[in-house]
Amino acid sequence: MPIRLQDVLNHPTLTAADPVIRAGAGNAARTQLRWVHSSEILDIAPLLDGGELLLTGGEALALASEERRITYIRQLAERGVAALAIETGVALPSLPSSMVAAAEAAGLPVIELRKVVPFVSVMQAINSSLVSESVSQLRQADEASHAMAVELAHGGSLDRILAVLAGITHAEVTLVSLTGATLASAAPARDAPDAHDAADAAGSTAESAPTLADHARLIHIDVPVRGILAAQLLLRVPPGEDENLARTAGKRSVDILALAMLQRMSPGLREVAGAALMRAIDSGSQPWRLQQLASAAGIPASAPLVAVVVRSEISQQLRTSVEQHLARTARSHATYVDNAELLAVASLAGEASEASRQGLLAGLMELPAMAGTLAAVGPVVAGIADAPWSVAEAKLTLELADSPRHARPGADGAYSPVIDAEAFAVERLAVQALDPDQRRNFVRRQLGALLDHDAQRNSRLLDTLATWLDCGCNTAHAARELHVERQSMHQRLRRIFDLCGGDPRDTGRLAALHLAARLAKLA
Structure with a gap:
């Protein structure tokens, strides 16, 4: 029980x-x-x-x-x-x-x-009871796995194999592809409509479905095939049924379902080549090898493309959401998960590659699954031969933008976990072209008096200057970004100009000050 x-x-x-x-x-x-x-x-x-x-x-x-x-x-x-x-x-x-x-x-x-x-006492007392219950669940799960294996050995369809799992767990069971398409499904025997009452049952089900959906517990289980995430097993457990049994039996059935999928719909050449392509891109393989694999993966070798890098402890679970989004926004794509890092490349429409990239970026920002992660979209490149560079620039962006102060707030004011590598083009160039001493010396020469003032007064004039410059020297816009009154913003700017040798808008120093302000953040 x-x-x-x-x-x-x-x-x-x-x-x-x-x-x-x-x-x-x-x-x-x-x-x-x-x-x-x-x-x-x-x-x-x-x-x-x-x-x-x-x-x-x-x-x-x-x-x-x-x-x-x-x-x-x-x-x-x-x-x-x-x-x-x-x-x-x-x-x-x-x-x-x-x-x-x-x-x-x-x-x-x-x-x-x-x-x-004492939490230890609580866990010892309650977990001992849960262990006894889990033994029974494991036994039933093993029985389900064995019965599914027998069904597979006799050539049963995916629907019939899932029907075994549904019968033991009393749950509605669905196997879906990474794009959300239903591959197979089954319901407990008591929920299956009688052939003579199909019409009545269909109407009744339609009316009652919202109620069941409101109260049923939905369990998601990944189903990899040959190490590549190929599908998800969904178990909708009605109220009163054993959710832990459903979860345990579902996980025990993964290998059987993988074998069934391998027999009937094994990962095609594109999926296998896509994973190999991403490994080759990440390791910096020769262009001829990337072109060879891209062709097999269905990615045009000369089409513009962009890299996506996601870092999360649940990168494997995020893969489905990311792939579904790429399937909607890109012409073709390939993904690969390596520990806590999800790598992807997506080919874009050649006539509007930048617009396609912005749509891909905006869609990633809206994915609920991305909460609690950090991701970067790399620059557009002309073809698969330059994909390693886009991946490397996306990774560098993640290294540079590892704190909220570098992130860009969305429309609701919340900081997005998805970062545009192009917003860090200056920082990426400076880190790659200048050594740390050169960057520090440049910042010191341009902003030394301002940095000393902030250190002595515990003020944040550097942040004010950086925001003002990022806003195109628009004082009203900068005041809104910093949540200060316009009069206070003008007072801060006067003090900043005094420390920096005057208003830079009337000189050739504006670009140098902007670069120094952005490099100072890296430190």
Whole structure:
């Protein structure tokens, strides 16, 4: 019998903490647990597997920004974590309202622990019960895997193989391609409509589907074939059914599904050549080799293209979202995941390559899956032979833009995790052409008095100057960017001009000051 969140909250080891559900109370009664884990690490989501009750003392959350707290909640919800329990006290007197609102929106139960309890004792007591339950789930999952293997050996279709999994988990099971197309699906036997009542069943299903969708738990499992992500297994578990069994059985079935796909729809030459092409680009292979692989991967060797580099602990999970976006915005593409780095190249429309690149960049910024990651879109190059340069420039951009002060805010004021390498063209050139001493000396000669003033007065005139220059010397625009009154902006500029030898707009020094201000940020 599944162990639910409400059962755990009533356990003596947790009742001592005086728990109160602050968000997701409607889901608490039916939320099932797979494990209890504790961590103070805010980047813990990629290390979790879904179904956990996560315990945290709140120290790291107390020091985090509001944006980071909200990201933390969203990442846990996206990972399928069952619930989050936060201890309040001296470090974190109460749960931030922004976190509670984000959790409520994401459907993630959040519990406030108002008294201190030893997390070790909680985990030992509850996990021992969960282990006993997981043994039974593993046995049933193995039975499902064996039955699916038998179906495969007898030549059963993908639908029939999934029907075995659906029958044991009582879940609707769907296998989808990376582009979102349904490859196969199955429903539990009790949900299958009778042939004589198909019309009535279809109408009934249409009416009831929204209700089921609202309450069912959707579990995503990646299905790689020959090491290449080929599909996703989706299990929609109705309320009251065992989610942990569905998750365990689904993961146990991955190898069987990979074999079935290999027999019926094995990765084509394009997919295999695409992965080989990305490895060759990343290692700097000779142009003739890149042209050879590009042809096999369906990428025109002489078409303009752009590189995309994504760095994340969940890069493999992001691959599907990125590939779906590239399929919509690019003529052709290839991707490859190497540990925490996702590499991609996308060929663009030759007659409007820059416009295509901007559309690709804007679309990446809007992908919900990109939250909590850092990505860069490289410059456009004329063909596949120059793809290594676009990849290298995108990687360099990520090295230069590894802090929020280098990012560009979006329309809603939030900083986008996707960075345009062209916005860092000056920095990329300076880093590659000048050694650190040359850069420091140049900045010092141009802005020495201003830097000394900031250091002595703890002011931020350098940031003001950089913003003003980035805004094309438009004082009103710069004031809005810095959230200051225009009069205050004029006063700051007068002080800056005094320190820099006068208003640079009437001299030939404007470009030099702008370059120095941007190089100073690199330091």
